[in-house]
Amino acid sequence: MTRARLRSDGLWWVLAAAMRTGKAFGVSLLHLPGEIMFESRTQTRTRGAYWSSQEVIANALYGDGYHYGPIKRRLMNEALRAVEIDPQASTFVDLGCGKGRALVVAAEFGWRRLVGVEYDPELAARARENAESYSRRRLSSPDLSFEIIEGDAASYEPPAGQFLLFMYNPFGEQTVAAVIDRVIQSWRSDPRPVAVVYANPQWEHQLRHRELVETARVGSRRHKMEQAVIWRLG
Numbered sequence: 001m002t003r004a005r006l007r008s009d010g011l012w013w014v015l016a017a018a019m020r021t022g023k024a025f026g027v028s029l030l031h032l033p034g035e036i037m038f039e040s041r042t043q044t045r046t047r048g049a050y051w052s053s054q055e056v057i058a059n060a061l062y063g064d065g066y067h068y069g070p071i072k073r074r075l076m077n078e079a080l081r082a083v084e085i086d087p088q089a090s091t092f093v094d095l096g097c098g099k100g101r102a103l104v105v106a107a108e109f110g111w112r113r114l115v116g117v118e119y120d121p122e123l124a125a126r127a128r129e130n131a132e133s134y135s136r137r138r139l140s141s142p143d144l145s146f147e148i149i150e151g152d153a154a155s156y157e158p159p160a161g162q163f164l165l166f167m168y169n170p171f172g173e174q175t176v177a178a179v180i181d182r183v184i185q186s187w188r189s190d191p192r193p194v195a196v197v198y199a200n201p202q203w204e205h206q207l208r209h210r211e212l213v214e215t216a217r218v219g220s221r222r223h224k225m226e227q228a229v230i231w232r233l234g
């Protein structure tokens, strides 16, 4: 092997290793420039994976929570473009909001009332900081309101009025089933426009065969991890 070949192979190896390392920390090098631009524009810091302690996970009702990783903005943009609910008239709820990435993207889409539920105190604090920093930047929108609730999504009571429930594969099957039960109960007692967006929908069978109607599926056709499914109630 020539020295030039060794050098170029070495460069590829270093690049590939850097990409793998970046992925493990929740952001690939390819996406890094876009991430930095988004964070600078919105005055937030939501990138980077975070693993909650076993104690935090086990304290939740079903103990089936997954780690934090921010939603890819391209997938979320596609999903929000496909929902059939009015951002001005509905509350955006992110169950398992982590550092608040999805809340900020939804605010950029025009939602004014945003609720994040997060059981990890460290992440909930980061989401609050990001929401405050984003709101300061958007002083021109005094009606913008973020509420970060530190708690278990399995016990969250959906809001009154129209809402969009967002989940980016935050937890396992039992919590998904409990959440969907509550959403359906809430809708039965007060039928109103309700949409559900489930990104990386690992437990989507829990949403089938109920009053939920699938309205769109966006993202990759092949890989669930890169997909989002959209439902409406009624």
Ligand SMILES: C[S@@+](CC[C@H](N)C(=O)[O-])C[C@H]1O[C@@H](n2cnc3c(N)ncnc32)[C@H](O)[C@@H]1O
Binding pocket: 052, 060, 064, 065, 066, 067, 068, 069, 070, 071, 094, 095, 096, 097, 098, 099, 100, 101, 102, 117, 118, 119, 120, 123, 151, 152, 153, 154, 167, 168, 169, 170, 171, 175
């Ligand atoms: C894949 S991240 C999604 C982050 C965010 N929604 C986004 O799209 O950028 C999943 C988040 O759900 C949180 N989580 C997992 N189980 C939970 C539970 N039972 N209640 C509240 N939050 C939970 C994790 O701590 C993590 O922050």
